Amino acid sequence: MTQFTLNQIGIIHSCYKEKFGIPRQPGQVPAAKATLELLPPYDREEALEGLEGFSHIWISFVFHQAQREQWKPMVRPPRLGGNKRVGVFASRSPFRPNPIGLSLVELDGIGKENGKLLLHIRGIDLVDGTPVLDIKPYLPYAEALTDARGGFAKVAPEKIFSVEFSPQAEAQCREKENEIPELRTVIEQLLQHDPRPAYSELDDRIYGIRIYDFDLKWQAEEGTIRVIALEPAIN
Numbered sequence: 001m002t003q004f005t006l007n008q009i010g011i012i013h014s015c016y017k018e019k020f021g022i023p024r025q026p027g028q029v030p031a032a033k034a035t036l037e038l039l040p041p042y043d044r045e046e047a048l049e050g051l052e053g054f055s056h057i058w059i060s061f062v063f064h065q066a067q068r069e070q071w072k073p074m075v076r077p078p079r080l081g082g083n084k085r086v087g088v089f090a091s092r093s094p095f096r097p098n099p100i101g102l103s104l105v106e107l108d109g110i111g112k113e114n115g116k117l118l119l120h121i122r123g124i125d126l127v128d129g130t131p132v133l134d135i136k137p138y139l140p141y142a143e144a145l146t147d148a149r150g151g152f153a154k155v156a157p158e159k160i161f162s163v164e165f166s167p168q169a170e171a172q173c174r175e176k177e178n179e180i181p182e183l184r185t186v187i188e189q190l191l192q193h194d195p196r197p198a199y200s201e202l203d204d205r206i207y208g209i210r211i212y213d214f215d216l217k218w219q220a221e222e223g224t225i226r227v228i229a230l231e232p233a234i235n
């Protein structure tokens with residue numbers, strides 16, 4: 001078996017602090033801003049020359065929180081309700097023979113801050129700290145294929161929940177407005193896709209999602225997701 005060594009070129013700084021609740025594909029929460037920090041010796045401005053002309057980039061990364069000793073040839077994608085299997089290579093599962101992920105994200109800008117070379121991106125599906133292997137421009141002329149077949153994931157998941165904020169959650173979002181202006185929209189975009197595992201359709205338990213520096217508490221009611229409060233995260 002041939003083996004290869006890859007070098008980490010960067011790291012993702014994301015508002016998603018744990019895997020639970022992260023969108024299952026990029027673009028679902030466009031309001032969520034993130035950064036990709038290039039690490040030495042790859043933090044060279046010349047290496048990004050020309051990239052500013054592209055609106056979107058491909059990021060390849062390591063699913064560093066999904067490493068397992070054994071790989072399985074079949075997985076159960078959440079898209080199929082978590083109870084039907086498909087081949088791992090027919091899926092976007094984080095659990096693969098090589099834990100390499102690929103996300104298409106919007107590029108908002110490139111800049112230097114405190115000596116760090118940063119790509120400002122949005123709409124990611126990645127946990128904070130994700131190691132980056134490569135960046136490539138998205139080429140619409142070659143890669144935007146309108147007549148492509150989408151297998152078992154032909155269209156976007158159709159079920160969109162309405163999201164309601166409790167007066168407390170509403171006030172907490174307003175309090176944080178200076179620090180995180182997009183907070184309310186991020187929460188709304190995140191929860192409207194119902195992050196619960198498919199098999200918990202009818203439960204009424206209170207869920208918590210670690211985003212930014214708090215624990216977002218919410219509960220599902222019929223067709224609606226209710227944001228209860230933003231509690232300080234306990235590590």
Ligand code: SAH
Pocket residue numbers: 019020021022023024025026062063064065066092093094100101102103104125126127129130131
């Ligand atoms: N767009 C990528 C990722 C799809 S899977 C691809 O197709 O390859 C997306 C899920 O991976 C997220 O919902 C989150 O739960 C999980 N995830 C994100 N970052 C991860 C990481 N660094 N390690 C393990 N799992 C991660």
